[in-house]
Amino acid sequence: MKLPFFFFFLFLVLNSFSQEEKPILLKEIPQQFEYDDDLLPAAFFAKNRQAVRDRMPANSVAVFFANPVRNRSNDVDFEYHQDPNFYYLTGLREPNAVLVIYKDQQHFGDETSTKEILFLQKRNPKNEQWTGKRLGVDGALTYLQMETAIKSQNFAAFEAEFNTFDNIYVFKIPEDVAPSKEKDELYTLIKNFNLKTESASTKINNVLLGSILAELRQTKSKEEITLLRKAIDITCEAQIELMKSLKPGMKEYESEAIVEYFFKKNGAEYPGFPSILGSGENSCVLHYTTNRKILGDNDLLVSDIGAEYHGYTADVTRTIPAKGTFSKEQKIIYNIVLEAQQAGIDACLKGNKFWDPHQAATEIISNRLLELGIIDKKFNVRNYFMHGTSHYLGLDVHDVGLYGPLMPGQVITVEPGIYIPEGSDCDPKWWNIGVRIEDDILITNGKPEVLSAKAPRKIEEIEALMKEKGTLE
Numbered sequence: 001m002k003l004p005f006f007f008f009f010l011f012l013v014l015n016s017f018s019q020e021e022k023p024i025l026l027k028e029i030p031q032q033f034e035y036d037d038d039l040l041p042a043a044f045f046a047k048n049r050q051a052v053r054d055r056m057p058a059n060s061v062a063v064f065f066a067n068p069v070r071n072r073s074n075d076v077d078f079e080y081h082q083d084p085n086f087y088y089l090t091g092l093r094e095p096n097a098v099l100v101i102y103k104d105q106q107h108f109g110d111e112t113s114t115k116e117i118l119f120l121q122k123r124n125p126k127n128e129q130w131t132g133k134r135l136g137v138d139g140a141l142t143y144l145q146m147e148t149a150i151k152s153q154n155f156a157a158f159e160a161e162f163n164t165f166d167n168i169y170v171f172k173i174p175e176d177v178a179p180s181k182e183k184d185e186l187y188t189l190i191k192n193f194n195l196k197t198e199s200a201s202t203k204i205n206n207v208l209l210g211s212i213l214a215e216l217r218q219t220k221s222k223e224e225i226t227l228l229r230k231a232i233d234i235t236c237e238a239q240i241e242l243m244k245s246l247k248p249g250m251k252e253y254e255s256e257a258i259v260e261y262f263f264k265k266n267g268a269e270y271p272g273f274p275s276i277l278g279s280g281e282n283s284c285v286l287h288y289t290t291n292r293k294i295l296g297d298n299d300l301l302v303s304d305i306g307a308e309y310h311g312y313t314a315d316v317t318r319t320i321p322a323k324g325t326f327s328k329e330q331k332i333i334y335n336i337v338l339e340a341q342q343a344g345i346d347a348c349l350k351g352n353k354f355w356d357p358h359q360a361a362t363e364i365i366s367n368r369l370l371e372l373g374i375i376d377k378k379f380n381v382r383n384y385f386m387h388g389t390s391h392y393l394g395l396d397v398h399d400v401g402l403y404g405p406l407m408p409g410q411v412i413t414v415e416p417g418i419y420i421p422e423g424s425d426c427d428p429k430w431w432n433i434g435v436r437i438e439d440d441i442l443i444t445n446g447k448p449e450v451l452s453a454k455a456p457r458k459i460e461e462i463e464a465l466m467k468e469k470g471t472l473e
């Protein structure tokens with residue numbers, strides 16, 4: 001039965017200012033920590049905060065806001081997703097919070113001496129009956145091991161004098177927070193932050209933290225690589241199951257359902273980005289997500305998918321023939337992309353430039369398209385291969401990084417493609433062929449490691465696998 005949301009929000013408005021925080025009981029383990037034993041440890045987030053602090057100049061403060069809750073329509077919000085930088089520094093997966101990191105130890109009154117404060121929403125047992133348990137101040141101290149945690153409502157009154165610092169670093173103030181949403185404490189936090197820094201606006205810098213976070217996040221720790229491996233393994237299993245189950249006559253969304261079933265079944269919280277399942281002409285649309293067409297007999301399906309596991313997302317693309325075998329033209333284009341991808345992967349070596357894999361892949365594609373007469377000048381390769389070959393991968397599918405030389409511990413994608421939409425200036429026999437092959441590559445001290453190698457890429461392997469029966473059939 002549909003829940004009476006209107007009464008719930010009426011109730012929230014009446015209750016939100018009257019509830020006092022109660023200490024959590026030890027047996028009352030917050031929901032988000034209850035089931036998973038492979039979450040990142042609090043020490044990981046503390047180390048990241050320290051790394052930011054180490055890179056801040058003397059007498060400065062850094063401020064990060066949690067992601068807002070985003071409204072879907074009327075009284076229904078989108079499922080909450082934390083801002084990746086905020087998560088990287090706190091482990092908190094709740095809205096309505098602000099993190100303050102000080103370069104130097106601060107003293108507030110007689111009682112508080114600290115170099116970091118997390119302001120977060122207080123616990124409210126009545127609200128929690130609707131929304132699930134929240135960490136609250138005690139939970140943040142216990143489970144996130146924050147040095148200091150204070151409820152968000154006390155941010156305004158807290159005696160933090162931002163004016164006394166030489167520099168106030170702000171990562172990004174969320175802009176899409178509507179003042180009309182009384183239930184959204186984030187708006188109040190932002191408003192109070194702006195008031196507190198009004199007379200120090202010249203000291204505000206919102207560039208430095210972006211480059212610090214890009215520098216830190218571009219190299220993955222051992223624990224992060226473990227989570228990425230898990231996300232990628234889940235995604236490869238989904239690609240394999242899709243290859244086994246795919247048939248002409250299926251809807252693109254049925255293929256999406258198979259993929260996302262295996263994501264959820266294996267513990268991935270959500271897809272890391274909207275799943276792309278484009279068949280026939282839709283295989284030529286780079287970020288196609290409508291996923292409603294019926295697969296034709298001779299269609300190729302571009303399946304560009306990524307499970308998100310504990311915040312870390314995979315990004316793996318396979319191109320699959322609906323009927324289980326590639327046509328002559330499809331094979332030719334597919335093998336060019338495969339050759340280009342291998343050249344790109346071979347260029348994923350420590351010390352190489354970030355763009356070397358792209359150059360290597362582009363060189364192959366442009367030469368082969370020239371040989372086939374699909375283009376008449378190398379330069380025109382961009383008509384059929386119009387995107388970059390690589391991006392960093394991590395908490396974001398297009399993860400942050402500095403685009404400097406490739407270094408061990410970085411994970412990047414290698415994903416060349418050829419897209420020939422109907423009406424292109426070439427022989428119509430190539431029309432509606434779209435191929436992308438994407439793998440996730442760990443840069444090491446030696447050869448690159450293809451983390452997504454479990455999902456087959458060679459034509460013979462894909463055709464052989466497609467003869468098998470899928471688990472869901």
Ligand code: GLY
Nearest residue numbers: 273304315415438
């Ligand atoms: N899945 C989006 C991309 O490959 O960049």
Ligand code: MN
Nearest residue numbers: 304315316438
């Ligand atoms: Mn992708």
Ligand code: MN
Nearest residue numbers: 315413415438
């Ligand atoms: Mn990608």
